[in-house]
Amino acid sequence: xxxxxxxxxxxxxxxxxxxxxxxTATRDESKPKYYVLEMFPYPSGRIHMGHVRNYxxxxxxxxxxxxxxxxxxxxxxxxxxxxxAENAAIERGGHPATWTYDNIxxxxxxxxxxGLSIDWSREFATCDPEYYGQQQAMFIDMLDKGLxxxxxxxxxxxxxxxxxxxxxxxxxxxxxxxxxxxERRELTQWFxxxxxxxxxxxxxLDGLDNWPExxxxxxxxxxxxxxxxxxAFQLTAPTNGFAELPVYTTRPDTLLGASFVGISPxxxxxxxxxxxxxxxAAFSADCRRMGTSEADMEKAExxxxxxxxxxxxxxxPAWELPVWVANFILMDYGTGAVFACPAHDQRDxxxxxxxxxxxxxxxxxxxxxxxxxxxxxxxxxxEPVRWVDHFAGLDVATGQEAIDATIDLAxxxxxxxxxxxxxxxxxGLSRQRYWGCPIPVVHCDACGVVPEKKENLPIExxxxxxxxxxGNPLDRHPTxxxxxxxxxxxxxxxxxxxxxxxxxxxxxxxRFTSPRAATPTDAExxxxxxxxxxxxxxxxxxxxxxxxxxxxxxxMNQTGHLPEKAIEPFNALFTQGMVxxxxxxxxxxxxxxxxxxxxxxxxxxSGARLGESGAPVQVIPSAKMSKSKKNxxxxxxxxxxxGADTARWFILSDSxxxxxxxxxxxxxxxxxxxxxxxxxxxxxxxxASDAAGDAAEDQALDRATHRxxxxxxEGVENFAFNAAVAxxxxxxxxxxxxxxxxxxxxxxxxxxxxxxxPMTPHLSEEIWALLGNVGLVVRAPxxxxxxxxxxxxxxxxxxxxxxxxxxxxxxxxxxxREEVEKIALADKAVQKALAGGQPRKLIVVPxxxxxxxx
RNA sequence: GCCCGAGUGGCGGAAUGGUAGACGCAGGGGAUUCAAAAUCCCCCGCCGCAAGGCGUGUGGGUUCGAAUCCCACCUCGGGCACCA
Numbered sequence: 001x002x003x004x005x006x007x008x009x010x011x012x013x014x015x016x017x018x019x020x021x022x023x024t025a026t027r028d029e030s031k032p033k034y035y036v037l038e039m040f041p042y043p044s045g046r047i048h049m050g051h052v053r054n055y056x057x058x059x060x061x062x063x064x065x066x067x068x069x070x071x072x073x074x075x076x077x078x079x080x081x082x083x084x085a086e087n088a089a090i091e092r093g094g095h096p097a098t099w100t101y102d103n104i105x106x107x108x109x110x111x112x113x114x115g116l117s118i119d120w121s122r123e124f125a126t127c128d129p130e131y132y133g134q135q136q137a138m139f140i141d142m143l144d145k146g147l148x149x150x151x152x153x154x155x156x157x158x159x160x161x162x163x164x165x166x167x168x169x170x171x172x173x174x175x176x177x178x179x180x181x182x183e184r185r186e187l188t189q190w191f192x193x194x195x196x197x198x199x200x201x202x203x204x205l206d207g208l209d210n211w212p213e214x215x216x217x218x219x220x221x222x223x224x225x226x227x228x229x230x231x232a233f234q235l236t237a238p239t240n241g242f243a244e245l246p247v248y249t250t251r252p253d254t255l256l257g258a259s260f261v262g263i264s265p266x267x268x269x270x271x272x273x274x275x276x277x278x279x280x281a282a283f284s285a286d287c288r289r290m291g292t293s294e295a296d297m298e299k300a301e302x303x304x305x306x307x308x309x310x311x312x313x314x315x316x317p318a319w320e321l322p323v324w325v326a327n328f329i330l331m332d333y334g335t336g337a338v339f340a341c342p343a344h345d346q347r348d349x350x351x352x353x354x355x356x357x358x359x360x361x362x363x364x365x366x367x368x369x370x371x372x373x374x375x376x377x378x379x380x381x382x383e384p385v386r387w388v389d390h391f392a393g394l395d396v397a398t399g400q401e402a403i404d405a406t407i408d409l410a411x412x413x414x415x416x417x418x419x420x421x422x423x424x425x426x427x428g429l430s431r432q433r434y435w436g437c438p439i440p441v442v443h444c445d446a447c448g449v450v451p452e453k454k455e456n457l458p459i460e461x462x463x464x465x466x467x468x469x470x471g472n473p474l475d476r477h478p479t480x481x482x483x484x485x486x487x488x489x490x491x492x493x494x495x496x497x498x499x500x501x502x503x504x505x506x507x508x509x510x511r512f513t514s515p516r517a518a519t520p521t522d523a524e525x526x527x528x529x530x531x532x533x534x535x536x537x538x539x540x541x542x543x544x545x546x547x548x549x550x551x552x553x554x555x556m557n558q559t560g561h562l563p564e565k566a567i568e569p570f571n572a573l574f575t576q577g578m579v580x581x582x583x584x585x586x587x588x589x590x591x592x593x594x595x596x597x598x599x600x601x602x603x604x605x606s607g608a609r610l611g612e613s614g615a616p617v618q619v620i621p622s623a624k625m626s627k628s629k630k631n632x633x634x635x636x637x638x639x640x641x642x643g644a645d646t647a648r649w650f651i652l653s654d655s656x657x658x659x660x661x662x663x664x665x666x667x668x669x670x671x672x673x674x675x676x677x678x679x680x681x682x683x684x685x686x687x688a689s690d691a692a693g694d695a696a697e698d699q700a701l702d703r704a705t706h707r708x709x710x711x712x713x714e715g716v717e718n719f720a721f722n723a724a725v726a727x728x729x730x731x732x733x734x735x736x737x738x739x740x741x742x743x744x745x746x747x748x749x750x751x752x753x754x755x756x757x758p759m760t761p762h763l764s765e766e767i768w769a770l771l772g773n774v775g776l777v778v779r780a781p782x783x784x785x786x787x788x789x790x791x792x793x794x795x796x797x798x799x800x801x802x803x804x805x806x807x808x809x810x811x812x813x814x815x816x817r818e819e820v821e822k823i824a825l826a827d828k829a830v831q832k833a834l835a836g837g838q839p840r841k842l843i844v845v846p847x848x849x850x851x852x853x854x
Numbered sequence: 855g856c857c858c859g860a861g862u863g864g865c866g867g868a869a870u871g872g873u874a875g876a877c878g879c880a881g882g883g884g885a886u887u888c889a890a891a892a893u894c895c896c897c898c899g900c901c902g903c904a905a906g907g908c909g910u911g912u913g914g915g916u917u918c919g920a921a922u923c924c925c926a927c928c929u930c931g932g933g934c935a936c937c938a
Contacts, residue, residue: 726877
């Protein structure tokens with residue numbers, strides 16, 4: 001018996017696959033195609049266990065599909081633009097391109113030993129000019145189709161570093177480097193018209209049957225379709241040219257509970273009032289000293305400022321409501337103005353209590369007509385309530401009925417109209433940064449904003465830039481901006497904004513179908529390979545990346561870059577959990593936490609200790625692996641110690657794929673031991689004699705083999721990899737104990753190798769070859785379970801008495817119900833419980849259970 | 855704050871209306887060995903001497919039967935539009 005030498009075996013098979021070109025995808029109309037894609041990585045420089053998990057799952061699917069006769073496309077690339085490369089350049093010098101391409105080389109070298117079934121000939125990085133040049137071409141097509149436009153939008157402005165900050169760079173309202181309070185500043189920015197597609201993106205979710213329900217729900221809520229009433233409050237006295245204040249509300253039925261009218265600090269009326277009102281100007285300035293993120297705004301203290309203006313209530317002109325500027329009202333949603341109904345909205349109620357504004361109930365719960373105090377009454381819109389005095393003549397009605405009645409009434413009386421609104425906003429794609437895809441337009445004094453000519457693409461990023469000053473290096477480059485206007489030929493200036501990196505990742509899946517094409521896609525390749533049959537990635541991308549990709553596929557279809565069938569680019573989606581690990585922490589002399597890497601910990605009887613000093617270490621429960629907490633395990637070390645198959649096997653074995661998995665050293669060792677055991681069983685079987693054995697033993701092993709085929713196939717098809725692994729453990733245990741003949745054991749081992757091959761491809765090839773098979777296991781057809789060998793002839797039924805398990809009986813699987821009842825009633829425990837009486841009820845679920853109710 | 859998830863032995867988990875704890879880890883006992891490593895066998899939810907009882911985050915409900923379905927709550931995680 002030889003020991004398994006992974007350092008030798010794994011590279012050997014990787015070379016064999018490469019030489020045979022097993023994973024190089026070409027169009028082949030004779031086979032069904034299958035496109036499996038994992039979300040491509042950001043090239044941070046090191047692969048981590050999350051990558052191992054993500055790509056191993058995709059690899060299992062890809063290899064399984066190869067063995068079931070599919071023509072598989074399984075590509076890999078790099079999401080290579082983005083802030084970390086610029087941050088590295090600022091902090092350590094060097095160029096973002098150098099940093100990025102070095103990282104890609106490192107990560108590719110770390111990834112290849114995993115033995116993934118990737119077609120590396122299709123690899124690209126989004127920062128390759130060949131890629132982003134095609135992206136620029138599509139941008140121009142989309143501009144031409146009216147899918148892109150410019151408007152003003154607010155950004156986080158760092159007044160010290162004089163630069164735009166990302167939300168993650170704003171910490172407690174301050175810039176991360178300067179520590180200066182950030183300001184909201186308006187810039188003219190480029191936008192995709194994703195909101196034009198809101199209804200379509202929402203309704204098409206219904207067709208995404210193979211997406212997780214939770215992702216579809218999250219997207220539906222994000223798009224946020226609502227039907228409400230739009231109407232205008234008339235100002236009692238026109239001010240600064242404003243005679244009325246249009247508002248949008250989803251609860252027009254509560255109009256009689258209106259307390260005040262609120263407008264955003266960015267509302268045109270609020271801005272016009274600032275000029276003559278220094279106090280308001282100060283208030284609004286204060287509101288603008290806040291990050292732009294919705295979470296920031298929601299968590300901030302609700303503040304308001306009474307403008308002194310008054311509006312008339314639409315249902316009663318004698319009733320005047322005050323107009324307040326409030327910091328929680330978004331200019332981007334609806335009209336930037338709302339009426340507040342404190343009795344039925346907690347935020348409005350808190351605001352009214354704070355500023356002593358009136359609170360008027362408009363409806364009560366049927367069983368509890370108590371006025372609202374400090375808790376707003378917000379029942380579901382489907383719950384009937386009793387109306388205090390509803391202007392549409394309602395008494396008891398649900399919120400939804402009242403909303404509909406109010407909209408009808410307003411339309412009939414002519415003071416308002418029902419409108420459908422979406423929460424989804426247009427996608428702002430401008431970034432004031434260097435390391436992104438340049439937006440291919442030119443600003444000309446004579447012609448305005450002009451798209452670049454396609455023959456001038458790609459508009460490449462200049463290499464000679466410096467990061468010693470904050471802000472966008474493209475802005476201060478001495479010559480890069482200078483160009484000729486594509487329309488009139490006069491000197492003009494390039495746009496210096498680059499694109500959001502979400503644009504890069506919104507179409508890479510399409511580019512993989514023809515990565516070297518001279519156009520963004522190749523029609524025939526896209527028609528053949530699209531859609532992605534199985535997409536795999538983190539749940540953190542449930543909304544933005546996936547929604548943007550869905551939009552982009554539609555926009556690509558409208559500009560002729562994708563076929564109609566590809567407007568929903570991902571047929572099936574699987575969202576995987578994170579990889580976690582325990583955290584080890586000691587404290588320094590000032591009591592601050594000091595984190596330690598897992599490999600520096602030693603386990604003694606008295607607990608975890610630091611290897612060097614022997615100091616006791618506090619163990620904190622698992623959390624997502626992160627550099628700052630040092631609870632990281634480097635896949636490279638694991639592969640060196642145990643081999644890629646062990647890393648792959650363990651990462652699949654311990655948790656359901658959609659849940660978090662905790663990496664443990666003991667678990668990894670157990671995986672390693674198991675694979676060695678499989679190898680030992682295989683070599684024993686290979687060396688066993690050809691003599692005939694006990695036929696019953698052979699048949700029992702054959703049955704177990706076919707049971708395993710059925711169970712593992714089901715596990716792989718349903719993404720229950722941990723369950724498939726558990727079944728493989730079970731089958732291995734059966735095989736190890738089997739007294740079957742050498743021939744029967746070799747049959748079982750060959751099947752075991754095949755069933756394991758998507759997960760542990762190297763070991764499987766080695767066993768496959770050991771057993772004398774010609775060709776690669778990766779190309780062998782997936783085994784089929786023989787139904788005749790799956791049938792059991794007897795079953796054990798638990799006997800419950802009043803729902804509690806008390807006994808069990810073993811009967812023939814096809815025994816008629818009456819016979820099962822007789823045997824069950826004759827059971828000792830049942831007889832005892834009945835004490836001579838009759839059961840009240842007898843429930844027999846064939847093949848499952850018997851319940852005797854007494 | 856809002857939206858979406860998850861919670862089962864000492865640990866990771868299995869079971870998606872029908873025997874709770876498959877499989878693995880850790881632990882305990884034994885075999886083999888001069889010894890160790892490796893390997894193999896057995897035990898292993900909690901309380902209880904036992905009979906038996908209890909048990910799937912907490913509290914209620916539906917059902918002959920609930921980890922699974924419904925309601926309320928608690929805790930943890932993801933997202934919140936410029937992190938990727």
